[in-house]
Amino acid sequence: MNRFSKIVFSAVFATVLAAPAVMADPAIVYSVGGKFDGSFNESAYSGVKRFEEATDKTVREFTLERDAQSLQALRNFASRGNTPVVAIGFNQANALGQAAPEFPETDFAIIDMVVDKPNVRSYVFKEQEGAYIAGLLAAMASKSGTIGFVGGMDIPIIQRFLCGYKLGALSVNPDIEILSNMTGDTPAAFADPVRGGEIATSQIKRGADVIIQAAGGTGLGVLQAAADAGILGIGTDSNQNGLHPGKVLTSIRKRVDNAVYDSFQSAQNGSFEPGIQVLGLADGGMDWVLDANNKMLVTEDMKTAADAAVSRISDGTIKVHDVITEGACPV
């Protein structure tokens, strides 16, 4: 029996029989889009895989079809004694805020959102920093002087990403034109590659020759459309360079895998601490990927400029605007 059906069965039987089995296995609830979205959730999944290989624990998994399932999934795992229970995605914050006080003995963690409860560890990322590097590389690689951005759901963290991208691009070329679209207003906007492809195509026809996706599963359609049209895409969250070798300029990784691994590991050896963990370029929470699939696309100049920007952001010389704490994007 594969893992998916295991989860389905265990979820069904747990509700039907309410078996009070006690296990100390960790559990994870993926966001809409699923663990094979090639991007955000898949990054979390690779953390899960790493943990499973390092220890002989099995990680319980559940994938949300819609937000409303989150609360039930979290309660389910917690009531069966799973700890820690990790919620992937901003859209689970409300559910976790409700579930965490019900199970004070269970450790919880959430990615991309802060839930202020005594047994919750919140991991948030400085998306704007990684996006700045993406914008910088995109502007250097663009020949047409127009670059594109396709976001998923229109939410503050995606807006923050967009702002960083714009700032990075403008730092190289003050005249660059940046086309930007959001896919939608519900979490389904992170799982619609058909629409993502169409948005990317429309940006390409308007002249964009480098397009970044910040749209989870929707982004697969964006990168596909970019590769079809013979222009460059930029991946996010996971390393997506290998999806279309030679057609993906780089990937801005958000190390959700490290956050997931870290939370599992710390709970395992009893060092789990609630609170807020902010990850950025300086501590390796965000990075950009240079590998065999894109090394012909990234020139020496581009690499030098990107590395310089990384170190200047890390030491605080460059401060990238954060739309969540500092208000609307200045550009």
Next chain:
Amino acid sequence: MYEIFSEQILILDSAIRLSVPLLLACLAGLYSERAGVVDIGLEGKMLGAAFGAGAVAYVTGNAWLGLLAGIAVSVALALIHGFASITNRGNQIVSGVAINFLAAGLTAVLGQYWFSRGGKTPPLTDGGRFPEIDFPFAEQMMDVPVLGLIYSELLSGHRLLVYIAFLAVPLTWWILFRTRFGLRLRAVGESPAAVDTAGISVSWLRYRAVIACGILCGFAGSYLSIAISSGFGLNMTAGKGFIALAALIFAKWRPVSAMYTCLLFGYLEAFAINYEGKEIYLIGEVPSQFFQALPYILTVILLAGFIGKAIPPKAAGVPYLKERS
């Protein structure tokens, strides 16, 4: 002025791509409903077809085999609908809903079982997809004012299924209004008893209509998974089958109107993508949700009787009972 023109061409170009799945599904529904079988399972058939096409195109690396598989899956689902609602005279709405659920569930489970990628099929190779077709001299024509843009941006550079979809419109018109089969098909949707009295099998006619519906839904689904995208994704139809149904009502069950309606709906979506966050002249910024909701709003307005009247085929939704005993 020229800039506005070229911008409109790009939006129209995008509208064509977006309207194709709607158009194919809408024509599919047209055959079925004209023959008196209401079909709200368009969504499910498209989804099934998208999965079948994506899976087979991945395994064989051949887009044509993918298309055939997509059509086969869709026709199989259509026959289930036919068996329930024609042979067994079941409730057509219930059967249609069942098809939708069946497709949504089966594609996810089989996809996970075969490919272990959370229900997705793996990305396709080039041979597994329909390529874009460039018309002769499209590059050179580009510089000709007005006509060049229309020729090389708007007409050229689409995928084969796009041209098939638009050719299906006159073909459907011809079949429905110029052939004996079409006459009988329309008759069976209006007055099956009369058709029966003339000695023609109502069931067989309706079955053929349902199969035609399945074939067109097969094209629609395949377009999604092996033409514009590369592989199947969970629930990738995203409600297009229902918009197609709205378009069918809006078009008052007529093929040419169906084409215009689907183009209009596609145009609204393309317009929303293009003008998102931008100011529209004299109106200001319009939220993109407005355009996404517009197809439904227009259909509701139509149904409320403001833009003429949409009268469905008389016998639509009514199972035919040969004899009451």
